[in-house]
Amino acid sequence: GENVEQHPSTLSVQEGDSAVIKCTYSDSASNYFPWYKQELGKRPQLIIDIRSNVGEKKDQRIAVTLNKTAKHFSLHITETQPEDSAVYFCAAGQDTGRRALTFGSGTRLQVQP
Amino acid sequence: DGGITQSPKYLFRKEGQNVTLSCEQNLNHDAMYWYRQDPGQGLRLIYYSQIVNDFQKGDIAEGYSVSREKKESFPLTVTSAQKNPTAFYLCASSKSWGGGQPQHFGDGTRLSIL
Numbered sequence: 025g026e027n028v029e030q031h032p033s034t035l036s037v038q039e040g041d042s043a044v045i046k047c048t049y050s051d052s053a054s055n056y057f058p059w060y061k062q063e064l065g066k067r068p069q070l071i072i073d074i075r076s077n078v079g080e081k082k083d084q085r086i087a088v089t090l091n092k093t094a095k096h097f098s099l100h101i102t103e104t105q106p107e108d109s110a111v112y113f114c115a116a117g118q119d120t121g122r123r124a125l126t127f128g129s130g131t132r133l134q135v136q137p
Numbered sequence: 138d139g140g141i142t143q144s145p146k147y148l149f150r151k152e153g154q155n156v157t158l159s160c161e162q163n164l165n166h167d168a169m170y171w172y173r174q175d176p177g178q179g180l181r182l183i184y185y186s187q188i189v190n191d192f193q194k195g196d197i198a199e200g201y202s203v204s205r206e207k208k209e210s211f212p213l214t215v216t217s218a219q220k221n222p223t224a225f226y227l228c229a230s231s232k233s234w235g236g237g238q239p240q241h242f243g244d245g246t247r248l249s250i251l
Contacts, residue, residue, distance in 0.1 A: 033177065056236060056238070065245075066244065067244045073239060113179060115236075116236070117235065117236020119237020130177070130179050
């Protein structure tokens with residue numbers, strides 16, 4: 025099956041700095057990579073996703089990059105703000121429907137004001 | 138997402154007791170999922186249902202049971218066989234089965250042992 029590893033487990037940055045969270049996956053057939061943000065005690069919410077036919081996707085201060093050859097993808101947050109503080113999860117899946125999304129272990133991001 | 142409702146928000150279980158966590162969705166999604174979340178460990182899949190009247194075991198199904206009698210509802214029962222049930226439980230749904238589309242989550246139920 026699929027295995028997703030996520031690093032780092034915790035990340036502390038100063039407000040205004042950039043933050044990068046990295047994930048690697050094991051199954052080369054995976055072709056869908058969403059990122060979720062979970063604030064304390066709340067539900068995970070989808071913030072951005074990418075499919076394997078593109079290498080990068082941006083949405084305002086958030087971007088995701090994908091390297092299919094190396095089987096890793098990253099979340100980039102620029103100009104971080106205190107409200108970006110949360111746990112971020114990456115996931116990998118296949119649109120052929122053979123199994124559900126496989127999630128990484130999460131990264132706790134702390135943005136210091 | 139207001140489309141998925143989990144209840145209760147907090148639940149306490151006594152030794153030897155079965156408890157049921159509710160999950161209802163009004164998104165008209167075919168697929169539904171139950172995850173367990175422990176501190177520092179991502180989301181682990183307990184059970185999933187591809188369509189009404191169908192469900193399959195996930196990675197950590199032992200000590201849990203589910204039913205899917207209605208498209209909107211996917212309740213999870215934590216049985217007395219689950220020796221370490223204290224965790225945050227999340228229900229999710231997607232338009233159809235598979236890992237090629239986003240999942241929408243409920244607000245979760247936090248289960249503790251009395």
